[in-house]
Amino acid sequence: MSTTDFDLVVIGGGPGGYVAALRAAQLKLSVAVVEGNHLGGICLNWGCIPTKALLRASEINHLLHDLEQFGFAVDNPRFDFEKVVARSRAVSGQLSGGVAHLLKKARVPVFNGFGKLSGNDGKKRKIAVTLNDGGTTELKAAHVILATGARARVLPGLEPDGKFVWSYREALVPDILPRRLLVIGSGAIGTEFASFYRNMGSEVTLIEVADRILPVEDEEISKLAHTAFEKQGMKILTSAKLGPLSKGKEDVTVEVTTARGTEKLTFDRVISAVGIVGNVEKLGLDNTKIEVDRTHIKTDHLCKTGEPGVYAIGDVAGAPWLAHKASHEAVMCVEAIAGLPVHPIDITKIPGCTYCRPQVASVGYTEAKAKAAGYQVRVGRFPFIGNGKAIAMGEPEGLVKTVFDARTGELLGAHMIGAEVTEMIQGYVIARTGELTEAELKETIFPHPTISESMHEAVLAAYDGALHF
Amino acid sequence: MAFDILMPALSPTMTEGKLLRWLKKEGDTISAGQVIAEIETDKATMEVEAVDEGILGKIFVPEGTEGVAVNTPIAVLIEEGEAVPDQAGTPKATTPQKPAEAAPAAPKAAAAPSSQKAAPVPAAQSAGTPTGRIIASPLAKRIAKEVSIDLTDLKGSGPNGRIVKRDVEAAKTKGPAKPVTATATATVPAEAEIVPMSSMRKVIARRLTEAKTTIPHFYVSVDVQLDALLSLRHQLNAASPAEGDDAFKLSVNDMLIKAAAITLRRVPGLNVSYAPDAVVHYPSVDISIAVSIPDGLITPIIRNVDKKSLREISNEMKDLVARARVGKLKPEEFQGGSFSISNMGMYGISAFSAIINPPQAGILAVAAGEKRPVVKGDSLAIGTVMTATISVDHRVIDGALAAQWMSVFRSVVESPISLVV
Numbered sequence: 001m002s003t004t005d006f007d008l009v010v011i012g013g014g015p016g017g018y019v020a021a022l023r024a025a026q027l028k029l030s031v032a033v034v035e036g037n038h039l040g041g042i043c044l045n046w047g048c049i050p051t052k053a054l055l056r057a058s059e060i061n062h063l064l065h066d067l068e069q070f071g072f073a074v075d076n077p078r079f080d081f082e083k084v085v086a087r088s089r090a091v092s093g094q095l096s097g098g099v100a101h102l103l104k105k106a107r108v109p110v111f112n113g114f115g116k117l118s119g120n121d122g123k124k125r126k127i128a129v130t131l132n133d134g135g136t137t138e139l140k141a142a143h144v145i146l147a148t149g150a151r152a153r154v155l156p157g158l159e160p161d162g163k164f165v166w167s168y169r170e171a172l173v174p175d176i177l178p179r180r181l182l183v184i185g186s187g188a189i190g191t192e193f194a195s196f197y198r199n200m201g202s203e204v205t206l207i208e209v210a211d212r213i214l215p216v217e218d219e220e221i222s223k224l225a226h227t228a229f230e231k232q233g234m235k236i237l238t239s240a241k242l243g244p245l246s247k248g249k250e251d252v253t254v255e256v257t258t259a260r261g262t263e264k265l266t267f268d269r270v271i272s273a274v275g276i277v278g279n280v281e282k283l284g285l286d287n288t289k290i291e292v293d294r295t296h297i298k299t300d301h302l303c304k305t306g307e308p309g310v311y312a313i314g315d316v317a318g319a320p321w322l323a324h325k326a327s328h329e330a331v332m333c334v335e336a337i338a339g340l341p342v343h344p345i346d347i348t349k350i351p352g353c354t355y356c357r358p359q360v361a362s363v364g365y366t367e368a369k370a371k372a373a374g375y376q377v378r379v380g381r382f383p384f385i386g387n388g389k390a391i392a393m394g395e396p397e398g399l400v401k402t403v404f405d406a407r408t409g410e411l412l413g414a415h416m417i418g419a420e421v422t423e424m425i426q427g428y429v430i431a432r433t434g435e436l437t438e439a440e441l442k443e444t445i446f447p448h449p450t451i452s453e454s455m456h457e458a459v460l461a462a463y464d465g466a467l468h469f
Numbered sequence: 470m471a472f473d474i475l476m477p478a479l480s481p482t483m484t485e486g487k488l489l490r491w492l493k494k495e496g497d498t499i500s501a502g503q504v505i506a507e508i509e510t511d512k513a514t515m516e517v518e519a520v521d522e523g524i525l526g527k528i529f530v531p532e533g534t535e536g537v538a539v540n541t542p543i544a545v546l547i548e549e550g551e552a553v554p555d556q557a558g559t560p561k562a563t564t565p566q567k568p569a570e571a572a573p574a575a576p577k578a579a580a581a582p583s584s585q586k587a588a589p590v591p592a593a594q595s596a597g598t599p600t601g602r603i604i605a606s607p608l609a610k611r612i613a614k615e616v617s618i619d620l621t622d623l624k625g626s627g628p629n630g631r632i633v634k635r636d637v638e639a640a641k642t643k644g645p646a647k648p649v650t651a652t653a654t655a656t657v658p659a660e661a662e663i664v665p666m667s668s669m670r671k672v673i674a675r676r677l678t679e680a681k682t683t684i685p686h687f688y689v690s691v692d693v694q695l696d697a698l699l700s701l702r703h704q705l706n707a708a709s710p711a712e713g714d715d716a717f718k719l720s721v722n723d724m725l726i727k728a729a730a731i732t733l734r735r736v737p738g739l740n741v742s743y744a745p746d747a748v749v750h751y752p753s754v755d756i757s758i759a760v761s762i763p764d765g766l767i768t769p770i771i772r773n774v775d776k777k778s779l780r781e782i783s784n785e786m787k788d789l790v791a792r793a794r795v796g797k798l799k800p801e802e803f804q805g806g807s808f809s810i811s812n813m814g815m816y817g818i819s820a821f822s823a824i825i826n827p828p829q830a831g832i833l834a835v836a837a838g839e840k841r842p843v844v845k846g847d848s849l850a851i852g853t854v855m856t857a858t859i860s861v862d863h864r865v866i867d868g869a870l871a872a873q874w875m876s877v878f879r880s881v882v883e884s885p886i887s888l889v890v
């Protein structure tokens with residue numbers, strides 16, 4: 001193989017793309033990555049990772065203002081906002097460098113530029129790459145994986161304007177810590193930013209067009225999150241309609257209509273977090289059998305597009321828009337290319353985590369979705385107030401909820417809110433993946449004292465009754 | 470750089486040899502001059518020294534492999550931190566050694582690790598799979614039980630062939646349409662009636678296939694003179710009260726069961742079971758008796774037969790057979806046992822050999838006692854003679870031991886007074 005001829009070329013170096021390349025290298029395929037911006041994609045650089053670094057800082061700020069219950073007193077706790085932000089950028093830089101190192105170790109060449117499909121030579125596909133430092137190159141590959149990810153959806157009137165209106169991008173490198181902040185959209189992204197800024201001291205108003213925040217989560221969890229955020233001083237408006245923004249010199253005013261009526265509200269900054277669109281432009285899809293449906297590339301359950309030998313994974317390929325979904329699709333796709341037996345990914349086994357405070361985590365069917373699907377359910381609930389570790393930590397607010405199929409004992413879904421739940425959810429994900437029933441979960445010995453024990457109690461609660469509540 | 474270590478020629482005329490044993494294992498650091506393996510030809514045993522230093526990355530030819538051609542790569546040396554290259558070693562000389570031939574090789578092969586010899590793949594693998602263990606996720610098992618789907622019918626699509634929920638769900642929707650597809654061979658005439666198998670029939674089919682294809686059966690027959698036993702039986706039955714709880718009526722089979730139990734005490738080498746790389750000695754003599762029932766057979770067990778009197782054995786047999794015939798045996802009454810007996814005397818059969826019930830290692834097939842010419846001294850006489858044939862698992866019971874057992878069995882039956890003690 002020459003330096004431009006490969007078994008596989010991956011366009012996009014985010015959690016989908018770079019994982020595909022690493023797995024391909026493990027399976028001894030010759031592979032290259034084409035990346036136009038930064039390795040690690042949005043996740044590492046402008047998404048998952050920097051937000052978690054920031055949220056850690058806001059968690060610390062919360063503790064700093066809550067020291068008395070632990071017996072501490074600190075005069076004038078303060079922070080340097082620029083340093084808080086700088087730390088998150090440094091973390092991103094470190095991890096992006098880490099991905100570069102992994103690819104180098106695996107001897108995967110990385111072409112810094114933008115790639116697109118450009119026909120084939122009868123035997124292999126051609127990929128035209130416009131290199132960042134000038135010039136072009138042509139790669140050839142038997143297989144191509146499109147992993148170009150997604151970007152923020154822009155609603156008319158809410159275009160990022162370099163001053164008042166932010167997308168997630170600007171929200172991660174803010175020019176100021178806004179005194180008054182409007183967050184539009186209460187999915188994971190909007191909710192995390194709302195939580196971060198609130199806990200750093202901004203007055204935050206969170207707006208959602210649906211009738212509850214975190215609309216994909218279980219209703220009970222949405223309700224508990226809403227109550228918790230309001231207790232923290234966040235203003236939340238659901239079933240809300242937004243009028244046009246009117247931008248002044250230093251601030252922006254907007255009309256918001258809810259069931260209660262219309263309010264005129266003024267803010268220093270606005271974050272628009274209303275969903276994403278796939279990066280399907282300029283990929284050379286036009287003369288191929290690849291179909292695009294509402295900004296996402298259509299694929300089958302094994303990530304194949306309509307064009308033989310071309311695959312699409314991650315955010316560009318559709319929901320759920322999660323880095324771990326992209327990574328698993330990457331592995332599945334590459335293993336299939338290498339001829340290994342694979343199974344399609346079961347969406348009901350993919351967890352979703354939101355790192356606001358309190359954290360939210362879930363996997364599988366909500367109670368409502370389970371019932372709508374025709375299941376007879378058994379539901380278990382266990383509140384953190386019954387958990388010794390949670391109280392010892394000073395985090396007594398939270399809930400673990402399980403949904404079981406009454407007939408077979410299958411764990412249909414699990415939903416949690418509270419401290420550390422994003423780290424705990426994997427236990428339930430393992431249970432769903434391994435097709436464990438309530439019997440095995442009941443038998444599992446959780447260590448004491450941990451917040452995780454509430455997961456065990458929530459299973460008991462669905463059957464014999466919790467012991468500690 | 471990775472170096473293949475090749476099978477050396479111990480003499481100019483050597484073409485192949487046996488890799489007796491490895492003195493180093495994968496991952497060990499090797500220095501030049503260290504002895505890493507022993508090679509044997511029919512002329513001599515020699516040591517193999519490492520020429521270079523490095524780490525023993527991978528062994529291609531396991532200990533005990535015979536017929537390794539000279540220059541075949543037997544292992545690869547790698548440097549620290551290096552991965553074993555995929556193309557290293559074309560192990561064409563890994564002819565797995567013949568299973569169960571450990572006996573002749575054992576004395577002279579100084580190589581102690583005999584467990585390696587028993588391990589070679591062919592024998593071990595076949596023992597592994599059909600022990601009847603179904604691998605299925607807990608959920609799949611639950612669902613299958615709930616809708617009465619037999620997991621043994623399913624192929625698993627999960628990791629390592631595990632049966633998972635989707636396999637059971639697919640089987641559910643397919644429904645019992647299977648009978649038609651079961652016998653789609655061209656030789657079966659279209660008018661043939663296809664009758665779906667009952668669960669018992671399926672179990673019999675599966676277990677007996679497993680027994681016959683995985684157990685090396687070995688058979689030993691003797692002709693046993695029954696006259697003394699028949700006479701004793703007559704005497705004992707005459708001593709029974711006419712009726713009441715203490716009444717008994719011994720059958721010939723009852724007495725043969727006890728005779729077999731006594732023989733198993735005297736020759737305990739047949740009261741065993743095969744396990745991979747081990748012979749399991751049963752702690753008690755529990756005999757399974759084959760009983761014919763409608764559309765099949767079942768084997769109720771009498772436990773601790775050697776400790777029971779003829780009367781106890783006889784009464785227990787009557788109870789078990791009666792309940793077996795109406796399907797009222799409890800699982801522990803027919804699952805287990807250390808040895809089996811099958812009796813076809815009632816059909817006038819002259820001789821037959823039975824199929825071993827795994828995990829047992831022996832089954833005695835008892836045929837009809839018939840009047841036959843016998844030689845007494847130097848003259849011809851008439852005696853009642855029964856041909857008994859034992860089938861044993863030759864992996865754990867050698868022919869000579871089976872023959873010894875049969876010899877003892879015959880002497881117990883022909884001097885039946887020992888049955889009464």
